[in-house]
Amino acid sequence: MANYKFDGKNLKQGSNTIANVSGNSIRKGSGSTTICNISGNNIRQGSGSTTICNVSGDNIRQGSGSTTIAKMSDVRRAIDGPGGVTLAALWYCLVR
Secondary structure, X not given: OOOEEEOOOEEEEXXXXXXXEEOOEEEEOOOOOEEEEEEOOEEEEOOOOOEEEEEEOOEEEEOOXXXXXXXXXXXXXXXXXXXXXXXXXXXXXXXX
């Protein structure tokens, strides 16, 4: 069973809100500080344009390169909930 749950809007660990998703932005807790943003298959740092990882099929890759750092199956073991790139971004920025 996963330690985290994602309902499409909030990532929770038990009853604590770890992050919230608003559009393409992932924000810390229930606040408005942007941790990362999603642009296509790229996960970018803060509200900027620096790619910290990207998703290609089942692989999560470092930066904009091709070095695989994890698979979506690893993410789904850690986080219960819907999503592809959003779930990968939550995992990369907050769980791993």
